Amino acid sequence: MRLSRYFLPVLKETPSEAQIVSHRYMLRAGMIKQASAGIYSWLPLGLKVLKKIENIVHEEQERAGHIPVLMPTIQSADLWRESGRYDDYGDEMLRIKDRHGRDMLYGPTNEEQITDIFRSHISSYKDLPLTLYQVQWKFRDEVRPRFGVMRGREFFMKDGYNFDLTKEDALHAYNRHLVSYLRTYERMGLQAIPMRADSGPIGGEDTHEFLVLADTGESEVFYDSAVTDLTFGDREIDYDDVAQCQGVMEEFTTKYARTDETHDEAVFAEVPEERRRTARGIEVGQIFYFGTKYSEAMGATVQDSDGNKVPVHMGSHGIGVSRLLGAIIEASHDDKGIIWPEGVTPFHCGIVNLKSGDDAADAACDEIYNALTALGLEPLLDDTKERAGGKFASMDLIGLPWRITVGPRGLKNGVVELTSRRTGESEELAPDAAIARIAEIYGISAG
Amino acid sequence: MRLSRYFLPVLKETPSEAQIVSHRYMLRAGMIKQASAGIYSWLPLGLKVLKKIENIVHEEQERAGHIPVLMPTIQSADLWRESGRYDDYGDEMLRIKDRHGRDMLYGPTNEEQITDIFRSHISSYKDLPLTLYQVQWKFRDEVRPRFGVMRGREFFMKDGYNFDLTKEDALHAYNRHLVSYLRTYERMGLQAIPMRADSGPIGGEDTHEFLVLADTGESEVFYDSAVTDLTFGDREIDYDDVAQCQGVMEEFTTKYARTDETHDEAVFAEVPEERRRTARGIEVGQIFYFGTKYSEAMGATVQDSDGNKVPVHMGSHGIGVSRLLGAIIEASHDDKGIIWPEGVTPFHCGIVNLKSGDDAADAACDEIYNALTALGLEPLLDDTKERAGGKFASMDLIGLPWRITVGPRGLKNGVVELTSRRTGESEELAPDAAIARIAEIYGISAG
The missing domain is CATH 3.30.930.10 (Bira Bifunctional Protein; Domain 2)
Incomplete structure (x- = not known):
């Protein structure tokens, strides 16, 4: 969505x-x-x-x-x-x-x-x-x-x-x-x-x-x-x-x-x-x-x-x-x-676009969104124009257990950020690796 | 079921x-x-x-x-x-x-x-x-x-x-x-x-x-x-x-x-x-x-x-x-x-065992049942002791669009019967072929 x-x-x-x-x-x-x-x-x-x-x-x-x-x-x-x-x-x-x-x-x-x-x-x-x-x-x-x-x-x-x-x-x-x-x-x-x-x-x-x-x-x-x-x-x-x-x-x-x-x-x-x-x-x-x-x-x-x-x-x-x-x-x-357990979370993963309107960020978000959807997962993509701080606050409030953050700076280095809502820990990795990790968490074969 | x-x-x-x-x-x-x-x-x-x-x-x-x-x-x-x-x-x-x-x-x-x-x-x-x-x-x-x-x-x-x-x-x-x-x-x-x-x-x-x-x-x-x-x-x-x-x-x-x-x-x-x-x-x-x-x-x-x-x-x-x-x-x-359209039928296919208790008939019914289930379809297997006539009447009444009939006599010739509820037409074919036909009807790849 x-x-x-x-x-x-x-x-x-x-x-x-x-x-x-x-x-x-x-x-x-x-x-x-x-x-x-x-x-x-x-x-x-x-x-x-x-x-x-x-x-x-x-x-x-x-x-x-x-x-x-x-x-x-x-x-x-x-x-x-x-x-x-x-x-x-x-x-x-x-x-x-x-x-x-x-x-x-x-x-x-x-x-x-x-x-x-x-x-x-x-x-x-x-x-x-x-x-x-x-x-x-x-x-x-x-x-x-x-x-x-x-x-x-x-x-x-x-x-x-x-x-x-x-x-x-x-x-x-x-x-x-x-x-x-x-x-x-x-x-x-x-x-x-x-x-x-x-x-x-x-x-x-x-x-x-x-x-x-x-x-x-x-x-x-x-x-x-x-x-x-x-x-x-x-x-x-x-x-x-x-x-x-x-x-x-x-x-x-x-x-x-x-x-x-x-x-x-x-x-x-x-x-x-x-x-x-x-x-x-x-x-x-x-x-x-x-x-x-x-x-x-x-x-x-x-x-x-x-x-x-x-x-x-x-x-x-x-x-x-x-x-x-x-x-x-x-x-x-x-x-x-909220921190939803994976078994009942309303969306499997949030995707935050740090700069909606930026071509590279928009394209990367769409790719991740489409890849997760093709795996049968339901991501929630925040594609609005709101500030990054507001987007993070909303994602934390609604409690999706995993979040992928996409921004122009990271994309220049070929990475996005994957964050656990429960631990707050973040990790930088390639978009494909982030998708594979989410698939693995939900027991889906990404191959 | x-x-x-x-x-x-x-x-x-x-x-x-x-x-x-x-x-x-x-x-x-x-x-x-x-x-x-x-x-x-x-x-x-x-x-x-x-x-x-x-x-x-x-x-x-x-x-x-x-x-x-x-x-x-x-x-x-x-x-x-x-x-x-x-x-x-x-x-x-x-x-x-x-x-x-x-x-x-x-x-x-x-x-x-x-x-x-x-x-x-x-x-x-x-x-x-x-x-x-x-x-x-x-x-x-x-x-x-x-x-x-x-x-x-x-x-x-x-x-x-x-x-x-x-x-x-x-x-x-x-x-x-x-x-x-x-x-x-x-x-x-x-x-x-x-x-x-x-x-x-x-x-x-x-x-x-x-x-x-x-x-x-x-x-x-x-x-x-x-x-x-x-x-x-x-x-x-x-x-x-x-x-x-x-x-x-x-x-x-x-x-x-x-x-x-x-x-x-x-x-x-x-x-x-x-x-x-x-x-x-x-x-x-x-x-x-x-x-x-x-x-x-x-x-x-x-x-x-x-x-x-x-x-x-x-x-x-x-x-x-x-x-x-x-x-x-x-x-x-x-x-x-009733004659259910395929899109809303409660079960995709009925399976009638003409002789419950007969080893060959029971085994063939189980195989067909399990094969259809493995394809993601829901068959209804009539495994009760009722007479064949009663079983057919119930299947016709509840209106499943397809029925596979399994009996000892057909099995000796390697065939079961596939019947369309809508036309009443029946066809004898091997169990695997019947399964493949049902899968095809519901748009499922049986391979």
Whole structure:
């Protein structure tokens, strides 16, 4: 993308309403614009990151064998009356009457809708196991929305639901989700620690929350520092392998890691003192096994191999897609702006033309831009007439992990400058070498 | 995808509530499930087609230089009071009160929201031209929703908005949209004819609707049969070239083609009688130029080169993404089911195993499946135990354009069968040749 043709409204001033760094930087970098309290428009740069995160979520869910569907945002209240949650849910549910006076609502979650789909179409154990998921907009009418997309009212979330014949199968689905979530977050450059949590209004006993450590997190968390040494890495997973998934689950959940809701001082005291940590965390996902709570209430049964009708065992599993932008920025920024991990960066590389209008500089920028584009990468070329200082400040603010700086002086010596946003280190090298380096960073063969 | 692991709930019975063929087939092929009146869940097969259509729309919009954003579904009523449309819009607007009693609404369209984004960030003619668009869910509370996704209440739509300094520039944006829409529909295998239309509540005088001819269309249309001979083809377009875009616009809009709203018998009578046609059409898109209607009401101005504040010239441009599934099926089906055009088919090719459990047949199916997958294609392999007749009926119903049939008898002779869904013609050939043919059809080099 050439900046002269893009819509990237960066702000010089820090918006006064933003209390935390991710909210400030998302506004200043022209990623979002508040539409009303807790409701945001996604401007081009923000939307690009949102889509990258959504794509990673889809890829990892499909890798785990889960099947995408898409449910509507507006639901009939009748389904929620069946489960008993229509009255229970409280003021966070956005309740609506349509033109015929029917009670509708904007879905805050979808256990009822997905159970209705299941019971309408599946009646035999032979069609199990089945996990359906979606990434869709949801609404929770928070009394005091704040922190930008971290605690908004309209938010984008992945919600998945497993349907299994037995508790044992459902616990495998639970583990499969846990494993796929570990991969998902790591691809975004995040360490998200599964912590034993409380199930709240979803119900059920088995549940883990995934938390990203950050000073601005809303939850107090307690953990054994050894959990932060665990990484998923590039291990091969067979998601049908029950023992393998269970092994990963145990590896990542055996050491002490709990939110304040489930924290137990006596158990925590058994952790060696030098490894006991108290911190704050941002919740970016949660997995639940809740058994037959919804299937019994709503009649979601299958015939088992003996011909008996049995309610299916279910769980639900969420990733806060829009909230993840905030969490990633909270975890990865400095005083100049955002520092995107390579896995979610909106553009792979920035190109700054120090002297737009200079023939040699313009030509070199175009060549680098075209070469990167031909490799399937997306560069952002600042081809505007702004001063170099302003261009650098904007590039630092929007946080592309790599920048190539092109100017007439360097070109006389046959070099451009490649700069890492994270370390600030720069290196002079030939344009071709810079292109090859960027390709290598993103795992693309430049030959 | 292997059918044994997929969720494809095909129905044998024809649902009684469905009055038109696209609605019947979408229900029977397990593409959608009604959630409540005019509101649908997208099951896996339907979602795949929806995403293919959405992707084509994105690709063609970005090719035209338009920039994607994403606006929230829930809007504040205040913006609509500024434009004066809050009271005008009537009962089709889903009006909501949040927990604090504030008036909100589920956006039926977004002229107000996008104008607010524009006026908040743009103040100079130097930042023009600018076209922003989104593909997002919308809601219109139809009094009598019907025809499935063709006239639903919650629907997925592309809406784009151009901002230009002058009327002349805005008319170029209008033409750019017209051209990009022609390309978009042709990629979906559709002939959508631009017809002079009425602007309705959006306002403005210049507007064309794009109509697909179909007996079940809601609009009566009148046209010179010569318009159906026009095809866009693979012509190269430079979307910055004002004269080229205008030339295409004139080529496609000069001959008589109007909806009943703008039909003029006197003008129609000038068309040679043998070319006068009256038919029905499905509206799949509309483009508008409406000048300064919203920019004046909402203060969306820029400084021009003389330093004067002037309201920007705008237009809006829509494609009915979810409705297109219905339109494509209305235009492309037979009495056995859907016939997907290659550009939007949910899977590129079906593979039917005539004897699941037979080692040779299973192995050949796996080989074909893996070879197609390695080429970047998505086959659907029916590896279930169902009878051959049932497998063929399901494949015909869901409408994949190509099917490879694998059975022990053919394999003994070294052949499989390749069948065109559209013509019904079959051909026996070696598995490798069948793979190569499929690759060729989808423009992939199999070497």
